Amino acid sequence: MKNLKLKAARAALDLSQQDLADKVGVSRQTINAIEKGDYNPTIKLCLAICKVLGKTLDELFWEEEES
Amino acid sequence: MKKKAAIVTIIISGIIIWVLTAFAVSMRQTQTLAYTDIVKEAGSNVTYVQRSKKPIYFLPVGKECEFSFSVTGPDEIKTKISISLGSPKAEPIFTTTVSNKDFSTGTLNVDDKEIYINCEYEYDGELSADKEYGVRYTIELNSGNYALYNGIMVAVAALCIIPLGISVSYLTSLNENNAKAYDERQMRMRGKAAMSTLIVVIISAMALGLMSMIYKGYPLNVYDSMMIVVFIGIATFAITADRYDAYMGLSKKRVPFAIAFSVIGLIDIIMFICNLKLILMVNGLTNIVSSLVQGICCLAIGIEMITKNIKDKKEALADEES
Numbered sequence: 001m002k003n004l005k006l007k008a009a010r011a012a013l014d015l016s017q018q019d020l021a022d023k024v025g026v027s028r029q030t031i032n033a034i035e036k037g038d039y040n041p042t043i044k045l046c047l048a049i050c051k052v053l054g055k056t057l058d059e060l061f062w063e064e065e066e067s
Numbered sequence: 068m069k070k071k072a073a074i075v076t077i078i079i080s081g082i083i084i085w086v087l088t089a090f091a092v093s094m095r096q097t098q099t100l101a102y103t104d105i106v107k108e109a110g111s112n113v114t115y116v117q118r119s120k121k122p123i124y125f126l127p128v129g130k131e132c133e134f135s136f137s138v139t140g141p142d143e144i145k146t147k148i149s150i151s152l153g154s155p156k157a158e159p160i161f162t163t164t165v166s167n168k169d170f171s172t173g174t175l176n177v178d179d180k181e182i183y184i185n186c187e188y189e190y191d192g193e194l195s196a197d198k199e200y201g202v203r204y205t206i207e208l209n210s211g212n213y214a215l216y217n218g219i220m221v222a223v224a225a226l227c228i229i230p231l232g233i234s235v236s237y238l239t240s241l242n243e244n245n246a247k248a249y250d251e252r253q254m255r256m257r258g259k260a261a262m263s264t265l266i267v268v269i270i271s272a273m274a275l276g277l278m279s280m281i282y283k284g285y286p287l288n289v290y291d292s293m294m295i296v297v298f299i300g301i302a303t304f305a306i307t308a309d310r311y312d313a314y315m316g317l318s319k320k321r322v323p324f325a326i327a328f329s330v331i332g333l334i335d336i337i338m339f340i341c342n343l344k345l346i347l348m349v350n351g352l353t354n355i356v357s358s359l360v361q362g363i364c365c366l367a368i369g370i371e372m373i374t375k376n377i378k379d380k381k382e383a384l385a386d387e388e389s
Contacts, residue, residue: 017386028383029312030252039252 001037005060009053023052073240077232085225098125098210103203104186122155125182128210132182134172135209138165140202145189150175155183164189182208256313264304271296291357298357302364306371312379321376329369335362 010020010031017035021028026045033039034049041049046061053060100123138146145166149159161172186204275292279285287295308314314321339359 011389016383018383026250027253027312028386029379030250032382032386033252033312042251045251 001063003035003037003061006049006053007035009055009060013053015053020049020052024048073236074233077236078229081225081229081232084228085221098208099205100208101203101205102186103201104188122151122183122185123206125184125208127179127181128177128208129179130176131174132177132208132210133174134161134184135169135207136165136171137169137205138202139167139204142166144202146202146204147185147187147189149185149187151183151185152177152180154181155185157183159185253311253313256311257308260304260307260311260313263307264300267303268296268300271299287356294357295360298361298364302367305368309368309371309375321372321379325369325372325376327369328365328372332362332364332366332369335359335365338362 010017015023017031018028021031024031024045025048030039030041030045034041046057050057050060102123134150136148138148140146143166145164147164148162150161150172151157151159160177161175163170184206188202272293275287275295279287279292335358339355339362342355
């Protein structure tokens with residue numbers, strides 16, 4: 001499942017995948033894989049991304065249940 | 068501090084291993100080959116059953132060398148041994164006919180040329196028709212150059228061990244809580260790549276083992292067979308890790324590596340094609356077959372890196388534009 005919230009939060013700060021990856025300390029491909037829903041990050045990486053983007057875990061990673 | 072101490076320990080250990088191993092093998096100046104031919108009487112000739120009639124090949128070993136032969140088999144079968152230089156069809160520098168005998172050629176002047184040994188069989192006496200005979204001969208080549216060769220090989224191996232030890236020490240010391248370059252996804256993908264490699268290596272080793280059991284003329288010796296398995300393993304890991312974006316810090320240096328791998332691969336393949344005629348003609352050139360596998364593996368890694376680099380750039384560009 002794609003993480004569009006992350007992509008939107010990143011775009012709002014005008015950050016590229018590479019910029020975010022550099023700030024978090026991972027590779028650009030890891031950010032790309034999270035956004036595409038190909039990789040499920042650990043809580044530690046989620047927190048690092050949230051801190052950089054100024055969002056909470058819920059705002060970025062909470063999945064709304066489809067009714 | 069801990070990391071520094073680990074690196075120093077590895078370097079010192081590597082040097083000690085190098086010195087001790089070089090010392091241990093420095094006295095070894097010989098290369099030994101053993102063959103068994105199954106021969107049978109056919110009219111007035113002796114025909115080869117198991118091995119095609121090919122000369123045995125040795126790389127140049129310097130100006131002088133000495134061969135020791137040990138031939139065992141039925142007394143009626145005479146083995147005519149001749150040694151030529153440069154070409155298997157050149158005028159022999161040594162010829163003798165023996166049966167069931169150990170002998171030495173004495174010092175031969177081989178003038179830094181390739182050495183070819185021809186073994187032909189003649190029979191003297193009565194043989195039973197349709198009966199097969201085994202002739203086993205062991206050839207020991209004694210040359211001072213082998214000590215130098217062994218020393219260089221040990222040095223190369225030791226030099227490979229040191230960076231490998233440092234890399235392993237660095238990778239195992241990576242801790243997600245304090246390492247800046249810790250990428251959890253890459254770590255996981257490398258594990259996945261290593262598992263795929265293990266499976267491929269096991270399958271390759273078993274396939275080669277099976278081939279050697281069921282195919283009588285299996286041309287590769289144990290060393291070459293294992294080198295093929297190693298090359299396949301390296302290629303599998305490199306390609307799989309790169310496809311999962313789990314390269315070892317190669318993202319920004321992919322192009323030079325891709326070019327280097329492709330060039331090495333092409334050189335190996337071209338060399339194999341150039342030597343194809345020679346392979347069909349002589350024994351002892353099985354190392355070229357493993358070089359071909361090495362070439363194919365290097366070329367595959369190079370091509371994969373180039374295509375991945377193009378894909379990666381397109382992906383990054385698309386992200387920048389969006």
